[in-house]
Amino acid sequence: MTNTNETRNRTASEAVEELKASGALDELFSKIDSGDVELTGDGGLVPMLIKETLERGLQAEMTSHLGYAPGDRDAKRTPNSRNGSYGKTLATEAGDIEVAVPRDRAGSFTPRLVPKGSRRLGGLDDMIISLYAGGMTIRDIQHHLVTTIGTELSHETISNITDAVLEAVLEWQQRSLDDFYPVVYLDAIRVKVRDNGHVRSKAAHIAVGVDMDGIKHVLGIWVQNTEGASFWAHVCAELANRGVRDVLIVCCDGLTGLPEAIEATWPDSLVQTCVVHLIRAANRFVAYGDRKAVSKALKDVYSAANEDTALVALEAFTSSELGRKYPSAVAVWENAWERFTPFLSFPPMLRRVIYTTNTIESLNYQLRKVTKNRSQFPTDDSVVKLLWLAICNIEDKRAREREKERGTTGPRKASGRLVQGQITTNWKQALAQLQVAYPDRINPYL
Structure with missing residues (x-):
């Protein structure tokens, strides 16, 4: 689809360049510069060009339907004919x-360019979905369309347009996955959802x-009130x-409940607590001025060579002035x-991969x-719909940024894809270390 769009864009660009070179646009440019011709708005050049293009296409469809062009002598030989518009x-x-939509006397003409019952061109639907994915509410979109294009x-209508993607969301949420993933990251964001007349805070888990190959993929999105073992058992299943x-x-x-759910579904899997989350949790009740000192002291724990060394470092922190001041951090x-301790048994490159859930x-x-921008969502499905659209939007944005920088020299400014396309840093070295640690489980998939 992208290649097709690029080809069309190149063709349109080439056509405009040919018109400019021939001087055919000079008079039009002059009228635009003088203000005699407006580009947009009621009666503007762009709307009129769209109108003329659509009407020409509709007439071509009618010609194909009837089998003769307007004014053709063969018209009298056909049982059907044009009947105005x-x-x-x-x-x-x-x-x-x-x-002006043409019609025939038999009433059998069904236009494809402007389908019956349709009141919008497809490009407007795409615009609305893009605005919705960018975080605008339905009321925001209504106001934006009125103030910018007068529609x-x-x-x-806007709600129905955005709901049209629900089928694609369902297909994505139920798609088949790979047999084996070396690493899976789990995290959640909180959202307000209307549920049985009450607004509840729910967790959207990703x-x-x-x-x-080290490529990251969003496997699914689940919305749930709590994070108990039964919920995680459902996700894993x-x-x-x-x-x-x-x-x-x-x-x-x-x-909560995740280790038990993992063990019930994949008995040999290892559940690793995110080190960054531990550091944040340890600093939760630490005074702002002491947080850097506490984090620096805890670095000796999570950067230790092994569990014994880490235990010594934790004991040293516990008996220190900071440890006595903040027992909650200990x-x-x-x-x-x-x-946490399984993390310490891995070599450096693998530690970097599982050190944090920053990927999510x-x-x-x-x-x-x-x-x-949304104080609440009407349903759980509406949460999944918006998050899926937002993920697609983020993906496209990052892809365009990388495309602009393709072929340039120097450090890259555009970030890699957040999901589904970005390759995990130092993945080759990490995979080699995983192969040493889990040869029987990883070799069949190499």
């Missing part, structure tokens, strides 16, 4: 446009899997039903010790910007 107002990206659409047979490491922020590490957190940062 009727006016139809279309909402477009350039504003409302009145077009007024009802709340229900799973990102790293495949054997769904991933397994969609094809995931094994996961080596699940990196998360110590979600308790965070002691309570998570069993789920960077995505969540973008998603929070999209959801912050």
